[in-house]
Amino acid sequence: MLTKKVEKALNKQIEIEANASQFYLSMASWAETKGFEGVASFFYRHSDEEREHMLKLIKYINERGGHAIVPPLEKPPKIFECLSHVFKDLLNHEIMVTKEINKVVDICLKDKDYTTHNFMQWYVAEQIEEEALARHILDKLKLIADDKGGLYLFDRDIVNMNPTKN
Numbered sequence: 831m832l833t834k835k836v837e838k839a840l841n842k843q844i845e846i847e848a849n850a851s852q853f854y855l856s857m858a859s860w861a862e863t864k865g866f867e868g869v870a871s872f873f874y875r876h877s878d879e880e881r882e883h884m885l886k887l888i889k890y891i892n893e894r895g896g897h898a899i900v901p902p903l904e905k906p907p908k909i910f911e912c913l914s915h916v917f918k919d920l921l922n923h924e925i926m927v928t929k930e931i932n933k934v935v936d937i938c939l940k941d942k943d944y945t946t947h948n949f950m951q952w953y954v955a956e957q958i959e960e961e962a963l964a965r966h967i968l969d970k971l972k973l974i975a976d977d978k979g980g981l982y983l984f985d986r987d988i989v990n991m992n993p994t995k996n
């Protein structure tokens with residue numbers, strides 16, 4: 831059984847993952863309207879991944895005798911200034927998600943819930959990858975700056991930067 835505190839923390843994490851999915855979906859849509867097909871496909875996939883992170887939590891809570899709550903979603907921004915801003919937003923968002931995951935891990939330890947602590951290690955590892963990827967992409971964008979040809983190639987190549995591509 832989950833303690834009330836752990837259940838509450840996991841339910842909050844469901845909300846965070848759901849909102850990340852929504853946020854990245856909005857980025858995908860914006861990129862698509864700007865002609866950045868590669869970036870759009872990157873964010874569509876990223877949005878799907880966040881939904882999977884959310885589903886994993888829902889199933890875990892229910893399997894452990896808790897009740898996973900499907901949360902309302904925040905309205906994401908629909909306009910973004912430029913590609914660099916989009917990826918800065920991505921990195922900042924992932925840094926926030928990492929902090930929240932660390933809070934859940936901390937609550938698990940305080941409540942001596944080692945099973946959930948173990949379950950959360952998957953998220954801890956995932957966050958290292960996601961933050962590193964966002965930083966890597968931002969470094970590339972810094973190099974490209976306003977070079978249109980560079981942006982064209984970036985948009986083409988970003989599909990290969992997705993860690994979950996098959």
Ligand code: FEO
Pocket residue numbers: 847850879880883924927960
């Ligand atoms: Fe599920 Fe990008 O954190």
